[in-house]
Amino acid sequence: MNSNKYDWMHQELGQLQAGDRLRNMTESHWLDDGFMERDGVRMLNLASNHYLGLNPWLDDSGWEQVKAWCQQYGETGVRIGSGASRLISGHDGVHAQLEREIAKFKGRQAALVFTSGYMANVGVIAALVGRNDAVFSDRLNHASIVDGALLSRAHMYRYPHLDMNRLEYQLQQWNKTLEGKRNHALIVSDAVFSMDGTVAPLHNLVLLKERYNALLLIDEAHSGGVYGAEGRGLCHELGLHGRVDIVMGTFGKAFGAVGAYIAADDIVIRYMINRARTLIYNTGLPPLMAALILMRLEQVKRADESRTTLMRNASIIRDGLEKSGLNTGEGSSHIVPLILGTDERAMTISRKLAQLGIAGIGIRPPTVPEGTARIRFTPMASQSEDELRKAVSIIVKAVGEA
Numbered sequence: 001m002n003s004n005k006y007d008w009m010h011q012e013l014g015q016l017q018a019g020d021r022l023r024n025m026t027e028s029h030w031l032d033d034g035f036m037e038r039d040g041v042r043m044l045n046l047a048s049n050h051y052l053g054l055n056p057w058l059d060d061s062g063w064e065q066v067k068a069w070c071q072q073y074g075e076t077g078v079r080i081g082s083g084a085s086r087l088i089s090g091h092d093g094v095h096a097q098l099e100r101e102i103a104k105f106k107g108r109q110a111a112l113v114f115t116s117g118y119m120a121n122v123g124v125i126a127a128l129v130g131r132n133d134a135v136f137s138d139r140l141n142h143a144s145i146v147d148g149a150l151l152s153r154a155h156m157y158r159y160p161h162l163d164m165n166r167l168e169y170q171l172q173q174w175n176k177t178l179e180g181k182r183n184h185a186l187i188v189s190d191a192v193f194s195m196d197g198t199v200a201p202l203h204n205l206v207l208l209k210e211r212y213n214a215l216l217l218i219d220e221a222h223s224g225g226v227y228g229a230e231g232r233g234l235c236h237e238l239g240l241h242g243r244v245d246i247v248m249g250t251f252g253k254a255f256g257a258v259g260a261y262i263a264a265d266d267i268v269i270r271y272m273i274n275r276a277r278t279l280i281y282n283t284g285l286p287p288l289m290a291a292l293i294l295m296r297l298e299q300v301k302r303a304d305e306s307r308t309t310l311m312r313n314a315s316i317i318r319d320g321l322e323k324s325g326l327n328t329g330e331g332s333s334h335i336v337p338l339i340l341g342t343d344e345r346a347m348t349i350s351r352k353l354a355q356l357g358i359a360g361i362g363i364r365p366p367t368v369p370e371g372t373a374r375i376r377f378t379p380m381a382s383q384s385e386d387e388l389r390k391a392v393s394i395i396v397k398a399v400g401e402a
Contacts, residue, residue, distance in 0.1 A: 019343060020343040020344050020347050020364070021343060021364050021365070026038055026039070028359075030045070030056055033053075033382050033383070033384075034053055034379075034380045034382045034383035034387070036048075036359055038354065038359065039354075041354065041355070041357060042357060043354065043357050043358055043359040044357060044358055044359065044383065044387055044388075044391050045359045045380070046317075046358060046359055046360050046377045046378060046379055046391065047359040047360055047361045047376070047377075047378065048378060048380070049222070049252065049253035049254075049378060050253070050254075050256050050380055051225065051226055051253060051254045051310055051334055051378065051380060051381065052225060052226070052231075052254050052256070052300065052303050052306045052307070052310065052380070052381050053306060053310075053380035053381040053382025053383070054255075054256045054296065054299055054300075054303070054306075056256060058292070062292075062295060065291075065295045066078055066288065066291040066292055066295060067291075069094055069097075069291035069294050069295065070094055070287060070288075070291050072097075073092070073093030073094045073096070073097050074092070074093035074094075075092065075093065075094065075287060078287070078288050078291065079092065079286070079287040079288065080286055080287075080288050081283070081286050081287075082095075082283055082284035082285065082286055082287060083283075084283065084284070085279075085280060085281065085282060085283060085284060086279065086284035087273070087279075087280055090283060090284035091284060092284075092287045092290065094287050094290045094291050094294070095113060095284065095285065095287065095290050097290075097294065098113055098290045098293055098294055098297075099111045099112060099113055099261070101294060101297055102249075102261050102263060102297075103263055105230075105232060105297065105301075106232060106233070106236070106241060106247060106249070106263035107232070107236065107241050107242065108241070108247070108263040108264055108265070109264070109265050109266040109269075110263070110264065110265070110266045110268075110269040110270075111261050111262065111263040111264075111269065112261060112262050112269045112272055112273065112276075112279070113259060113260070113261045113285055113290070114259065114260045114261065114262070114276075114278065114279060114282075114285070115258075115259055115260070115278075115282055115283075115284070115285050116250070116252070116258070116259065116260055117142075117144060117219075117221050117248065117249075117250040117252065117260040118143075118144040118147075119260065119278040119279075119282060120144075120248050120250075120260040120261065120262055120278070121142070121144035121145050121147075121148045121219060121248060122144055122147050122148040122151060122278055123148070123272070123276035123277055123278030123279055124148065124217065124246065124248065124262055124272060124276055125145065125148030125149055125151075125152055125186065125188065125217070126148050126151045126152040126276075126277065127271070127272055127275035127276045127277070128152075128184065128186050128215060128217070129149075129152045129154040129184050129186050130152060130153060130154060130184075131152075131153045131154065132154075132183050133152070133154040133155070133183050133184040133185065133186065134154055134155040134156075134157060134174050134183070134184075134185045134186070135149040135152065135154045135155070135156050135157065135186050135188060136157045136159065136167055136170055136171065136174075136185065136186065136187045136188070136214070137149055137156065137157070137158050137159070137187075137188050137189070138158070138159060138161055138162065138188075138189045138190065138193075138200070139158045139159065139160055139161050140161045140190070140193050140195070140196060140198075141188060141189060141190055141193075141219070142190055142194060142219060142221070143367075145188050145190075145219065149188070154186070155174070157170040157174070161193075161196075161198070162198065162200065162201060164201055164204045164205075164208065167187070167205075167208060168208055168211075168212075171185065171187075171208060171211075171212040171214065172212075174212075175212060184215065185212065185213070185214035185215070186214060186215045186216075186217060187205060187208065187209050187214050187215070187216045187217070188216075188217045188218075188219070189202075189205055189217075189218060189219065190218075190219045190221070190222070191218050191219060191220045191221075191222070191223040191227075191233070191234040191235065192220075192222040192223040192226075192227075192234065192333045192334075192335065193222075193331070193335075194221070194222050194335065195335075195337060195363060195367060195368050195374070195376060196329050196330070196331050196335070196337055197329065197331025197332070197333040197334070197335030197336055197337060198329070198330055198331045198332075198333070199223075199234070199331070199332065199333055200218070200234075202218065202234065202235060202238055202240050202244070203238065203240065205218070206240055206243045206244065209245070210243070215245045215246070216243075216244050216245045216246070217244075217245065217246045217247075217248065218234075218235055218244050218246070218247050218248070219248045220233040220234060220235065220247055220248060220249045221248065221249065221250045221253060221260075222253060222333075222335065223333075224249035224250065224253070224254060224255075225253065225254025225255055225300045225303075225307075226254050226307060226310065226333075226334060227307075230300070230301040230302075230304070231254065231300045231301065231303060231307065233247065233249065235247055245264060245265075245268070246262050246263070246264040246268060247262065247263045247264070248260065248261070248262050249261055249262075249263070251293050251296065254300065255293065255296045255297070255300055256296060257289060257292055257293050257296050258285075258289060259285045259289060259290075259293060303381075306381035306382075307381070309381040310334050310379065310380070310381040311334060312385070313334075313379035313380070313381065313383055313385070313388055314333065314334040314335070314336055314379055316379075316385060316388045316389060316392065317336045317377050317379060317388060317391070317392055318331075318336045320389065320392030320393075320396070321336070321338060321392065321395065321396065324396040324399075326338055326396070326399060327339040327340075334378065334379070335376065335377075335378055336376075336377040336378070336379075337363075337374045337375070337376050337377070338360075338374055338375045338376075338377060338395070338399070339372055339373075339374045340373055340374055340375065340399070341371060341372070341373060342371075342373055343362075343364045343365070343373045345373065345402060346362040346363070346364060346373035346374055346375060347362040347364070347373075348402055349362070349375060349398050349399055349402045350362035350375055352398045352401075352402065353375070353394065353395065353398055356394050356398065357394070358391050358394055358395065360375040360376070360377055360395070361375065361376065362374070362375055363375065363376050377395075
């Protein structure tokens with residue numbers, strides 16, 4: 001009998017470390033204007049999802065706004081925790097107002113707030129489909145989409161990245177197996193892919209879901225706040241928000257807060273209140289955070305200049321790396337991957353950049369496909385052109401010396 005019940009954990013962690021895939025958490029301290037400090041080194045932060053560069057600190061005026069929101073919607077003060085599931089006693093007036101405002105913002109009948117994007121995707125997908133249904137998912141979709149599909153026990157079809165011909169073939173094959181049965185089909189895709197910066201062909205996805213009578217869920221985690229009028233998202237920018245069945249978005253990226261939502265027809269929201277287990281069996285988002293998000297929503301709407309600056313900043317990085325012959329993939333969004341190949345190379349360069357004052361985190365399998373380890377650069381709108389051009393020079397030199 002094994003004398004140490006944790007031997008297998010030691011063994012697995014040792015294997016990860018040997019392959020340069022061991023994950024650790026390192027303390028980071030945010031500074032002003034897009035910088036951070038780690039291990040005593042001041043770094044340009046190119047490793048966050050805080051895309052619009054909104055003030056990360058809650059100042060006195062912000063605190064007064066939060067108190068006003070809470071008091072306006074029934075609270076005597078700022079309640080820190082919701083105290084229960086929202087279906088028990090954790091549903092607050094400020095939650096209800098946030099959902100009304102998000103529904104209006106997204107141009108939909110209703111919205112529903114979750115504690116995170118992971119919880120939203122897992123809960124919604126597992127509620128929409130079951131054992132006799134099918135999920136059609138882009139191979140590079142976020143892990144929360146994959147996990148939701150696995151939890152649902154539906155048949156899972158994963159099509160090659162952005163390959164609409166393969167998706168249509170899979171839909172045709174699924175329809176042939178139905179033989180008159182009324183089973184559900186769900187197509188799910190990121191709008192902007194988090195590790196590649198590529199953009200989903202939303203027009204094609206809408207056409208296919210309509211042609212094959214499927215539901216369509218679009219994850220706007222990385223496009224919400226960044227695309228569209230007032231940051232309403234990519235579906236809105238393309239005029240498709242009324243034809244996408246369910247849009248998921250987060251508050252933890254461009255909004256600079258935490259939490260997530262779905263926006264859809266009222267019937268979908270009422271169904272999720274009764275079937276989404278990650279909502280039903282989860283303590284509700286803190287009322288304090290719901291009030292903060294209401295404040296953030298107004299800031300995001302007014303951030304058109306920041307959205308323009310963000311795209312300029314991403315272009316500075318992408319163009320600078322490409323002109324030096326480096327591989328930034330096929331993306332055109334505000335997310336810029338530097339694809340380096342091996343895990344060892346990606347991590348060596350990432351560590352070197354940290355020493356040189358650039359926060360660029362190495363991304364390895366299984367987060368990305370084998371042989372495509374990379375550093376994912378995500379600028380903020382608050383960072384200057386000069387800072388980013390200097391960063392590009394440092395990155396190019398570090399890669400050349402690795």
